[in-house]
Amino acid sequence: MKGIRDKVAIIGMGCTRFGELWDKSQGDLMLDACQEAVEDAGIETKDIQAAWVGTALGGLLGMRLARALKTEYIPITHVENLCATATDTLRQACYAVAAGVCEVALAVGFEKLKDSKYLIAGGFEPPESTKIEPILPPATSYALAANRYFYRYGIAPQEGKEVLAKIAVKNHHNGSLNKRAHFQREITVEQAVSAPMIAYPLGVYDCCGVSDGAAAAIVTTPELAKKYRDDYVLVKAIQLATGAYQRPLQTAGDFVHFEETVVAARRAYQEAGITDPRKEIDVAEVHDCFTITELITYEDLGFSPRGRAKEDVKAGAFELTGELPVNTDGGLKCFGHPFGASGLRMVYEIYKQLQGKADKRQVKDALPITSLALPVIHPCAASAFWAVGSS
């Protein structure tokens, strides 16, 4: 089975500014992102034949996309997969094109978090519930991994906080170069380490921004893509791995790696034909909802050996000027994290990098490069994995 490799091409993308967008409604966000994507692709809205719209908390109706864009009775599906929502919309769109059931498909993800008195609290349980699961912010869940990681690898809390801080500093630096990012200012390691605590050991700067935003992608077959542009981007692999609550149920759950990521990565590398990720990947976007997530993801993706990611962090391997730049657009940390949009925002940055349009964030040795867009999600949930390349 060849998988999705080289069967789908991205011909247009859009991404709104992420942040506290008081003036933008859900419909505005969808429209703005899709409009940019459509213009970028050089098509019109009426050329879109099917659409997938993702939002984690924005309600159930796919038809709201139709209302915003004024599409003419095309099939639209609402997609939800926690923080893998946006990448899953793109996955659906790609599969439809690869299956030959449509030629031009739209994937859009959005999230309007600032319309609720959003409390960064979790609580995705269904109505049939006794409410015994503690309603705690995602930070608290990821902090479980941070404390266990420090303990397992003998890292003293102060050193651990400094390693995490370096990741935050890196992403803030990258975000300061990105006019779409929610936060565009540099910070120092000292600021990060001494920031107010959110969920021990994660402080304010270890946690991603609470933001509104949307991103969109238009996909078609590689044959048709040539009609629209020369620098279309090929999808090399898509993998989604959904956890079955293994970590909380099994005492073997070690809380220092996310098996979902490892499995999705293994399958995606195979699908894309990558055998040495550290060497073959030029740029990566990973899911840094919290600094600890990014740290562990380096190991889960095979960028760093198990338990030794801190060495790469200290050596600056993943900085913009390093060996393997990660989160060149500021990541979830600085660009922000509207749940339903993030996955597509990651692909957007990779798309621009591959086209040489990443401005001050452009990774050297530009085209052709292979790069990786990777939204890795929430433990106990899913990891979606992309590899995109330009040829």
Place this chain on the structure above:
Amino acid sequence: MIGITSYGAYIPLWRLKREAVAKGGKGEKSVGSFDEDSLTMAVSASVNSFGGIEREAIDGLLFASTTFPYKEKQNACLAASAIDLRRDIMTLDVSNTLRAGTSALRIAGDLVKAGSAKNIIVTASDCRLGSPGSSFEQVCGDGAGALIVGETDVAAEIESSFSVYNEVFDVWRADEDKFIRSWDERFVQSEGYGKTVADAIARLMREKNLGPKDFAKAVIYAPDQRRVEEAAAKLGFDLRTQVQDPLISTIGNTGAASPIILLIAALEETRPGDRLLCVSYGDGCDIIVLKVTEHIEKLRSRRGVRAFLESKQYVQDYATYLEWKGILKKERGPGKALQEVSLTALRRDWAEVIRFQGSRCKSCGTIQYPPQRVCTQCHAKDQFDLVRLSDKKGSLFTYSADYISDPLGVPVILSVVDFESGGRAVLTMTDHNSKEIKIGMGVEMTFRKLFYNEGIHNYFWKCTPSRA
């Protein structure tokens, strides 16, 4: 021979210095945490009374309190469930008087005598409130005690008992009252406690031809330190050697639980052959005379009162105490809306939520919490037994301290607990000292209240650092 075959107590971790309530206050009182109430404390005390007796053997539960969480919903039924007793037993709430605990003890003895049951738990628990500024606020403390009454290996035989009622309005609460009411202080003492207790004990002595010298210990309910000293002196008991310390200065007056808690404290120090007098007061008196046997030695390892007296932490301040008791509400940032509990889901999940049972896969032996129809390890479907995990010790695999989501419990400790018998659960930790939390530390399970909304007290289990 019928009598007490085991005991267990539970005193909350927290103390409030009386000085923090009002200047000049002496000593301290025990304070149940924001997630405790009379039901949760009674469950803890009852669980502490198990040792030699299997839960399967318990065929009765009498629950005494004046501060039940429910008025029309049997609290003993809920307690029996949380304690994971079998269903075909007698459950009964005994309420509305400060002598409910001893009344329940009398009833239990009579039930066993009549052959209606063989092993009955009698648990008494209270968390009464005095209104801010009152003497009751100073003196009342929270706590629970549990006794098992039966006829096998009796450690303290019930030799005799009787009751008198006294229809005086001295200390009371009407059905909507939150705080204790009382009348003129002199009246309360002379026509209530003082007169009734003295008369009742004197009558006992007369009828049984006993005197103070026949008793090793006198356990006498004390509204406060001074009253019990007066009563004891009047009756000729030696304060130093015979009268059980009423623990007013260390935990306070624990209401209906008090005579049971004080009786347990006394039993912890008795020797075979000792005779004990147990006197409660509340709308009258219950008097119970007990004789200790050699089986008392078997109970030395029970978690009685002594184990809990020194296990304590101080409530931060008076305002925190008022918040915990729901007397003061502070605005602490964007609050989250209270949530509706699905009662149909609760019924379905009862074993998991109230009995804290997990599943053990019959195919591969893996223990899982919550119970899983499909085994996470071997994927066998619908092949499991339910196993009780509430009595298993655990160790903390990892944790996190959430500083922003629940102001009352700041910080909220999310804990991944691995049970020594197998299985893992993700829970919140309560009664912790956040500076002393370490991966690998020992924890145990405790029954607590998550929240109250729309007439439903939503209970569940939390882990807590091993105590006592």
